[in-house]
Amino acid sequence: MHDEIGLPEIGLPDIDLTDLDRFTAGFPHRVFDVLRRDAPVWFHPATAHTPGGEGFWVLSRYADIVAAATDDATFSSATGGNRDGGGTTLEDMPMGFAVGALLNMMDDPRHAKIRRLLAPATTPRALAAIEAGLRSRAVAIVEAALAKRDCDFLVDVAAELPLQAVAELAGVPQEDRHELMNWANVTLDYDDREIGEVNDRVVQAQARMFAYGSDLLERKRARPAADLLSIVTHAEVDGEPLSQHEQQLFLSLIVAAGSETTRNSIAIGMSALGARPQDWERLRADRTLLHAAVEEILRWASSTPYNRRTATRDVELHGQRIAAGDKVTLWWASANRDDTVFADPHTFQLARNPNPHLAFGRGVHFCLGASLARMEIRVLLEVLLDRVGTITPTGPIEYVRSNKHTGVRHMPVTVEAR
Ligand code: HEM
Known part of the structure; x- marks a missing residue:
């Protein structure tokens, strides 16, 4: 492979997807090249870090991941077999608390009914209404970075817009957003934590965000608007309102789902573009390439590397028997480098077409x-293209220590105006 010639071959016994130190240089694509080739349905043995001392299945090929993601009766986002908890992370979440209450950790038919209610908040019309506001924020963010010149692209540029966008969608008042950003940043700081582990700071930040969400819901109940939280307070499923708990989880869900993922895609995407000045200039000259560029950034960054399912019944795949109750992980980031679907998958191709990437998942839980x-990515790119000449790295990217988020903590760069 292009940049890894001469590196020793990896064997299955060397692979440990629960050792987070192996994710600190970015997503371990080489490991997944081996899995796709040699063991597309691989049982990852239990390790010192596997939650509950349990092994889990790893699906790495595009076609198998699509098949599992679109068979949500067999591969549940809630639970399966005799398992009590479940959800979409390697560690089991408790039933009723997160599983079955968070939209992404419940199954149809309830999931579909709630999702349908939320649709009005994300229509093209609803999004068009917030685009101009996000664009002026993007201009302010980029101007501030240019004024600094030496900056941290993640902190100074990539982080704010996604949080503002989520706050806008949820209907969080302007004066509260700063605090929301602080809580989110604590929750998203993975430093030194192992899989499923939380520390006091995180527990406190989560509790405060939850309390704030509850208070905001009360305000929305009294004075509803067209935002997501207003929809949630008035939503009814089968003639019943959503439970208090379900409603309260919504703000945390979209802050968690929407802010970190997008900031990481922006940072990793810009790092790829920064390393290809000819692509940057080509994009500046031909904005019809923007759509393709955004899709390639999403594929390239794959900032949500995997989601878990639980098998609800015994199922056989490529000769392997997955038993009811087994944990099954779908590695979107690996599917996005599958050479049976993407030509030259380890190369960033600005105008890649077609680009049926799975960065947003597939099936009923599609992002x-x-x-x-x-x-957000398009608007920020447009503002950067208009104003920034070059983005030059001044040090290595520092990645978060996580196998659940391919994320950037710091990305030191110099930005020069055009
Ligand atoms: C580049 C940015 C993003 C990436 C890579 C991403 C990735 C994903 C993926 C892979 C899933 C599927 C999860 C599964 O199948 O278990 C998902 C679901 C979801 N995402 Fe995103 N996401 C992004 C941005 C956002 C934003 C901005 C929001 C907030 C508004 C959001 C809200 C959600 C929600 C609520 C779900 C659950 C949907 C359901 O279960 O029906 N995401 N996302």
């Missing part, structure tokens, strides 16, 4: 914020 994320 609810996909159009919003696409818009």
